[in-house]
Amino acid sequence: MNTYHSLKESDKAAYDALKGEMKREEQGLELIASENTVSPAVLDALGSVFTNKYSEGYPGRRYYGGQEYTDIIETLAIDRVKELFGSEHANVQPLSGASANLAAYAAVLAPGDTVLGMDLSHGGHLTHGHPVTLPAKVYRFIRYKTEADGTIDYDKLEALAVLEHPKLMLAGFSSYTRQIDYERFTAIAAKVGAITMMDMAHIAGMIAGKALPSPVPHFDIVTATTHKTLRGPRGGLILCKEPFAKAIDKAVFPGVQGGPHMHMVLAKAVAFGEALRPEFEVYARQILTNAKALEESFIGLGYEIVFGTTENHMLLIDTVKSRNVTGKDAEAWLDLASITVNKNVLPDDPRGPLDPSGIRIGVPAVTTRGMKEDEMRMIAGWIDSVLRSEGKKKILSGIRKEVKTLCKSFPIYH
Ligand code: DSN
Secondary structure, three states: OOOOHHHHHHOHHHHHHHHHHHHHHHHOEEOOOOOOOOOHHHHHHHOOHHHHOOOOEEOOEEOOOOOHHHHHHHHHHHHHHHHHHOOOEEEOOOOOHHHHHHHHHHHHOOOOOEEEEEOHHHOOOHHHOOOOOHHHHHOEEEEEOOOOOOOOOHHHHHHHHHHHOOOEEEEEOOOOOOOOOHHHHHHHHHHHOOEEEEEOHHHHHHHHOOOOOOOOOOOOEEEEEOOHHHOOOOOEEEEEOHHHHHHHHHHHHHHHOOOOOHHHHHHHHHHHHHHOOHHHHHHHHHHHHHHHHHHHHHHHOOOOEOOOOOOOOEEEEEHHHHHOOOHHHHHHHHHHOOEEOEEEOOOOOOOOOOOOOEEEEEOHHHHHOOOOHHHHHHHHHHHHHHHHOOOOHHHHHHHHHHHHHHHHOOOOOO
């Protein structure tokens, strides 16, 4: 493991903060559904000299000199991710999921065009047309919702599509726990002549690891992040069918981005290589098993599971209904016990996003550490004790000690 000797020598304040974060990650339970722990090889790539290089353009057609190695790594990343997902075309330059989505919109929409996207409080992402975002000011987003049982009513969605004539129909989510019916969704789009897009950011790793069905054969455009379940560096990705390839590449650069971050592209190539290995399928399946084990424990403890059940790596819990604790308090108290989650709005939440009615819990990072069903049961028990603690410091620090002991048996970086 890197000792960060040079950083220690040259910048004590930065080094101390880094050491603090390393300790926090090592000694705590990371249950934020969108986070994970990358391999030492991915960390090496991120800290490499490729951070020095500008490389506007694409392999073989760049605007600056000195590209013999950037071309190699970008081609490697593209080839690997195409193999991983069986996609016709890939762009590995998006700096994040938000910029991938922005580029996808820019590639196929004109200002004012209509898009159907999932409502944020029902599990959609900010970038799927929330009114505070720039895309919502440029395009006309219509948001669909989930039903009381947590499913999407596809007949209702079809009626909405027929009524609104969207140019683009967007599936995908950041806090929804059910499987989307890709065939039905894309059949509706075909009926109204809409382009189809799926944001698979949260579940890309589970799709790569064949634990969940793939949207790639069904959708025209599929966006993702490369961290989350895919366990690579922070970054974005766009896959698409060949007829959209030119428009997507032009939209990423020069449309919405300048120079790609080549250290990130190298790290993506490394992570895609890791995800192609057979052991990644074992990891992806264990994420599902762990999420189910956690859900069963919470049900046993009498919790209200939002959307009815989980079919992926995360679950949402209504902490107000289950334990009369707001999402904000739950997050803060859990932090004091070294258990990291995020407060989360629930469908049509009467409370605001800074103090919503629930929390979102994800298992990708603890699964990477090697934790299995037994540990999930312990985690559910600790979370329940925290939510019953009324925030009492003594109870929380007791749980913190137990968490630290468990984490010692599952080191992140050996
Ligand atoms: N922030 C990510 C998440 O937590 O889902 C998505 O942008």
